[in-house]
Amino acid sequence: MSARVSDVHIARNVPLPSPARLQAEIPRGDERAEFVSRSRVNLRSLLGGADSRFLVIVGPCSIHDTEAGIEYAHRLAALAERLRDKLYIVMRVYFEKPRTTVGWKGLIMDPHLDGTDDIPEGLRRARQFLRSVIDLGLPTATELLDPITPQYIADLISWSAIGARTAESQTHRQMASGLSMPVGFKNTTSGDLVAAINAVKAASRPQTFLGVSEEGIASSVTTTGNPDCHVILRGGDHGPNYDADSISAALAALEGAKLPPSLIVDASHANCGKDCARMPDVFREIVRQRAAGDRSIIGAMLESNLVAGSQSFPKPLDQLVRGQSITDSCIDWETTEELLREAAGVL
Ligand SMILES: O=C[C@H](O)[C@H](O)COP(=O)(O)O
Numbered sequence: 001m002s003a004r005v006s007d008v009h010i011a012r013n014v015p016l017p018s019p020a021r022l023q024a025e026i027p028r029g030d031e032r033a034e035f036v037s038r039s040r041v042n043l044r045s046l047l048g049g050a051d052s053r054f055l056v057i058v059g060p061c062s063i064h065d066t067e068a069g070i071e072y073a074h075r076l077a078a079l080a081e082r083l084r085d086k087l088y089i090v091m092r093v094y095f096e097k098p099r100t101t102v103g104w105k106g107l108i109m110d111p112h113l114d115g116t117d118d119i120p121e122g123l124r125r126a127r128q129f130l131r132s133v134i135d136l137g138l139p140t141a142t143e144l145l146d147p148i149t150p151q152y153i154a155d156l157i158s159w160s161a162i163g164a165r166t167a168e169s170q171t172h173r174q175m176a177s178g179l180s181m182p183v184g185f186k187n188t189t190s191g192d193l194v195a196a197i198n199a200v201k202a203a204s205r206p207q208t209f210l211g212v213s214e215e216g217i218a219s220s221v222t223t224t225g226n227p228d229c230h231v232i233l234r235g236g237d238h239g240p241n242y243d244a245d246s247i248s249a250a251l252a253a254l255e256g257a258k259l260p261p262s263l264i265v266d267a268s269h270a271n272c273g274k275d276c277a278r279m280p281d282v283f284r285e286i287v288r289q290r291a292a293g294d295r296s297i298i299g300a301m302l303e304s305n306l307v308a309g310s311q312s313f314p315k316p317l318d319q320l321v322r323g324q325s326i327t328d329s330c331i332d333w334e335t336t337e338e339l340l341r342e343a344a345g346v347l
């Protein structure tokens with residue numbers, strides 16, 4: 001018998017439905033396509049400065065309970081409608097979590113929250129959830145982590161992030177070059193901005209790489225390049241980067257790289273030391289700079305949920321606090337509403 005040389009560490013290989021099959025099972029429909037397309041145009045106008053409203057990308061760190069997530073979306077949709085003259089609000093609908101070491105990797109990877117890693121069901125729930133949010137009139141934002149995921153859900157997404165842990169990855173830059181929506185690249189966890197700037201340059205160029213077709217067939221994919229990529233400041237190991245000096249330095253770096261002067265600033269993550277109690281002051285300072293005339297700050301990001309803080313996970317599912325994050329700590333709904341109303345009042 002010959003020695004085993006392949007699949008030595010593979011425990012399971014479960015075929016997925018093709019993207020086309022999932023799209024047929026949970027169809028987009030013409031009205032939603034129109035909504036997504038229009039919201040992407042709006043985002044391009046915000047990024048280019050033609051639309052003077054302030055972009056706020058706000059919502060749970062991750063969606064783990066779709067029923068509570070929809071309650072959040074209902075509240076946000078009503079608030080977004082009231083503040084629409086001043087703020088363009090997009091809901092964070094994050095299904096894939098990049099982990100520093102290990103941990104729950106998001107609804108797509110483990111929708112039953114029990115380590116069974118039922119990815120086909122995760123993709124299904126993600127698609128259904130996105131449709132429900134769009135039906136409330138809210139554009140959606142997500143982090144795209146696995147390069148196969150976009151074929152299943154990207155048609156329902158208006159804006160995407162490439163996170164701090166993957167902004168330097170060629171695979172993610174190539175993927176972004178073919179995505180149909182504006183994409184923000186975060187500075188790395190160390191705080192390095194150069195990787196994000198290089199990512200914007202790489203993603204704006206045509207790329208050829210290994211991907212998957214709508215029929216689920218491994219393919220060689222060639223893109224035209226994504227002209228709507230930009231940088232997100234999220235702080236780093238050496239501290240935050242939402243202050244005026246850091247923003248000036250980031251703008252100088254963009255100018256040096258011959259990129260447009262547009263930035264999104266994250267009030268969460270290393271900009272608040274992952275402490276949700278600090279997030280309101282960070283957000284207020286970002287808004288203050290914009291209100292003082294810094295139009296290069298296109299928008300801000302907030303991690304927000306129905307209930308403040310976070311709960312340790314894993315734990316028995318019947319002990320989960322409804323509406324509270326199982327990943328990073330979030331501000332609660334009341335604080336979110338207060339911050340967004342305040343921002344609309346001063347902008
Ligand atoms: O926003 C989410 C988290 O910051 C990211 O997924 C990393 O989380 P971890 O450091 O708890 O793994």
Ligand SMILES: C=C(OP(=O)(O)O)C(=O)O
Nearest residue numbers: 098163164165186234269
């Ligand atoms: C993981 C995230 O952010 P970052 O990449 O900045 O850590 C996130 O927004 O969920």
